[in-house]
Amino acid sequence: MEFRIESSSRVPIYRQLVGQIREAVARGRLKPDERLPSVRDLSRQLVINPNTVARVYTELEREGILNTRQGLGVFVAQPKSDLTKRARKDRLVCRVGGLLTETVAPAVTPGELLAVNSER
Amino acid sequence: MEFRIESSSRVPIYRQLVGQIREAVARGRLKPDERLPSVRDLSRQLVINPNTVARVYTELEREGILNTRQGLGVFVAQPKSDLTKRARKDRLVCRVGGLLTETVAPAVTPGELLAVNSER
Amino acid sequence: MEFRIESSSRVPIYRQLVGQIREAVARGRLKPDERLPSVRDLSRQLVINPNTVARVYTELEREGILNTRQGLGVFVAQPKSDLTKRARKDRLVCRVGGLLTETVAPAVTPGELLAVNSER
Amino acid sequence: MEFRIESSSRVPIYRQLVGQIREAVARGRLKPDERLPSVRDLSRQLVINPNTVARVYTELEREGILNTRQGLGVFVAQPKSDLTKRARKDRLVCRVGGLLTETVAPAVTPGELLAVNSER
DNA sequence: GTGGTCTAGACCACC
DNA sequence: GTGGTCTAGACCACG
Numbered sequence: 001m002e003f004r005i006e007s008s009s010r011v012p013i014y015r016q017l018v019g020q021i022r023e024a025v026a027r028g029r030l031k032p033d034e035r036l037p038s039v040r041d042l043s044r045q046l047v048i049n050p051n052t053v054a055r056v057y058t059e060l061e062r063e064g065i066l067n068t069r070q071g072l073g074v075f076v077a078q079p080k081s082d083l084t085k086r087a088r089k090d091r092l093v094c095r096v097g098g099l100l101t102e103t104v105a106p107a108v109t110p111g112e113l114l115a116v117n118s119e120r
Numbered sequence: 121m122e123f124r125i126e127s128s129s130r131v132p133i134y135r136q137l138v139g140q141i142r143e144a145v146a147r148g149r150l151k152p153d154e155r156l157p158s159v160r161d162l163s164r165q166l167v168i169n170p171n172t173v174a175r176v177y178t179e180l181e182r183e184g185i186l187n188t189r190q191g192l193g194v195f196v197a198q199p200k201s202d203l204t205k206r207a208r209k210d211r212l213v214c215r216v217g218g219l220l221t222e223t224v225a226p227a228v229t230p231g232e233l234l235a236v237n238s239e240r
Numbered sequence: 241m242e243f244r245i246e247s248s249s250r251v252p253i254y255r256q257l258v259g260q261i262r263e264a265v266a267r268g269r270l271k272p273d274e275r276l277p278s279v280r281d282l283s284r285q286l287v288i289n290p291n292t293v294a295r296v297y298t299e300l301e302r303e304g305i306l307n308t309r310q311g312l313g314v315f316v317a318q319p320k321s322d323l324t325k326r327a328r329k330d331r332l333v334c335r336v337g338g339l340l341t342e343t344v345a346p347a348v349t350p351g352e353l354l355a356v357n358s359e360r
Numbered sequence: 361m362e363f364r365i366e367s368s369s370r371v372p373i374y375r376q377l378v379g380q381i382r383e384a385v386a387r388g389r390l391k392p393d394e395r396l397p398s399v400r401d402l403s404r405q406l407v408i409n410p411n412t413v414a415r416v417y418t419e420l421e422r423e424g425i426l427n428t429r430q431g432l433g434v435f436v437a438q439p440k441s442d443l444t445k446r447a448r449k450d451r452l453v454c455r456v457g458g459l460l461t462e463t464v465a466p467a468v469t470p471g472e473l474l475a476v477n478s479e480r
Numbered sequence: 481g482t483g484g485t486c487t488a489g490a491c492c493a494c495c
Numbered sequence: 496g497t498g499g500t501c502t503a504g505a506c507c508a509c510g
Contacts (some may be wrong), residue, residue: 008427008437012494049495132500159483169502174483182422187248191289191482191510197248252509289510372485399498409487414498431495431497 001030005046013048017056025065025076036066036074121150121157125166133168137176145185145196156186156194241270245286253288257296265305265316276306276314361390361397365406373408377416385425385436396426396434 003020005013024030036042039057043050057074060066067077123140125133144150156162159177163170177194180186188194243260245253264270276282279297283290297314300306307317363380365373384390396402399417403410417434420426428434 007429007432012430014494052495055494134500158481160481170483171503172501174485175500177483188483189247189510190252190484190508193482254509292510295510374485398496400496410498411488412486414500415485417498428498429495430493430499433497 001036003042003046005048014052014055014059017046017053018059021056021060022063022065030076032076032078034076035072036076038073123162123166125168134172134175134179137166137173138179141176141180142183142185150196152196152198154196155192156196158193241276243282243286245288254292254295254299257286257293258299261296261300262303262305270316272316272318274316275312276316278313363402363406365408374412374415374419377406377413378419381416381420382423382425390436392436392438394436395432396436398433 001024003017005016007013009016021030021036030036036057037045039050039053043053046053057066057068061068061074065077066074068074121144123137125136127133129136141150141156150156156177157165159170159173163173166173177186177188181188181194181197185197186194187197241264243257245256247253249256261270261276270276276297277285279290279293283293286293297306297308301308301314305317306314308314361384363377365376367373369376381390381396390396396417397405399410399413403413406413417426417428421428421434421437425437426434427437
């Protein structure tokens with residue numbers, strides 16, 4: 001499993017990582033009980049501060065996506081309840097709606113939106 | 121035209137205002153050549169610093185959404201050229217795509233996305 | 241003789257007018273001893289503040305391009321010496337050079353520059 | 361890399377700085393991924409307010425010339441796409457054209473223009 | 481009156 | 496340490 005950091009992005013590094021791990025878990029690229037790289041390894045690999053990686057793991061543990069086992073490492077947690085999935089979906093729907101109004105010229109047809117979705 | 125600032129929000133004041141004005145222009149609640157409140161008036165009304173309002177106007181002017189006329193005030197700009205519209209659309213499509221992967225939930229159907237769009 | 245003000249421009253109105261009159265005189269569209277519109281007429285025509293027009297005439301009079309005859313109006317002055325022409329040319333050469341470095345990507349060929357010049 | 365502020369100039373400090381950095385990047389004196397002085401350092405060096413430096417960096421980032429990495433500093437961005445280069449070129453050609461008519465002196469020969477270009 | 485620029489100094493998020 | 500945001504208050508150019 002590989003992660004990528006875009007240092008030119010305005011999105012904080014820790015948020016980029018959180019997002020990528022969340023996505024990997026959701027898509028099954030990271031499976032329950034699979035072990036993640038250690039804080040030190042991942043920080044060296046991405047050339048970022050170890051504190052930043054630690055923060056990412058902590059945050060995802062609070063969300064219930066990861067859990068740490070003392071002395072063993074950080075692991076993917078068991079799948080969550082449907083309730084959480086529902087919450088995530090609502091959040092997405094809300095944010096997309098926000099984007100649509102934020103952009104002044106919404107000359108985007110439904111078809112184009114779907115094309116973006118299906119490409120991914 | 122009224123604006124609201126939520127000081128409890130984590131979103132910077134100036135970004136809240138930028139968003140509201142952008143949206144108002146996009147929705148036609150603010151029309152081309154319409155004058156916006158003066159920097160001083162709006163800052164008094166929202167109880168924020170005049171510099172913060174000035175920053176908002178400056179940023180929106182750089183985006184081509186507003187333009188200022190020295191000594192007269194700040195006005196809604198004429199709609200942009202198709203070229204710029206194209207650029208905005210590309211930006212939107214790209215950001216929506218990013219959202220779709222960032223958010224874990226693939227449990228959103230195309231129909232739901234469109235519903236969000238049509239509501240607005 | 242007609243003048244045009246672009247209110248969306250960041251260039252101050254009075255500077256736009258000064259430039260247009262200077263150009264008109266230089267190109268011979270306004271000839272020596274020709275009378276310009278009165279301050280009040282021109283301000284009404286352009287829908288700008290009379291003070292602004294007055295400032296323009298004052299500035300051009302200081303430059304020796306116009307002169308006012310009390311009770312009669314403002315007129316185009318007699319042609320200037322070559323020394324002033326030389327000074328203007330130097331100014332232009334300097335400003336074009338500045339533009340060329342200011343723009344980050346000077347992917348403009350000499351031929352293109354000349355094309356701009358000849359079109360006008 | 362050194363910057364100079366002329367406080368006697370009518371050009372705002374932040375615009376002087378923006379121009380110098382833009383030029384340095386264009387000329388290759390500042391190379392992609394090179395780090396610029398921190399806001400605090402540069403403000404101390406030039407004896408100006410940190411906010412003014414921050415404004416410069418913010419503006420250049422919006423232009424895509426710089427990008428900031430949280431907690432690390434501000435860096436020269438990678439060269440832009442051809443599309444953007446094209447836009448810049450168009451802008452330049454347009455502005456040069458404007459200069460040519462604004463300035464009264466048509467007494468500049470094509471050869472002189474080119475001389476300015478090649479000197480730089 | 482309008483916006484534009486600058487300073488001084490504060491607090492915050494991120495690394 | 497880094498940049499980002501906000502406030503307070505000053506002075507200037509423009510209309």
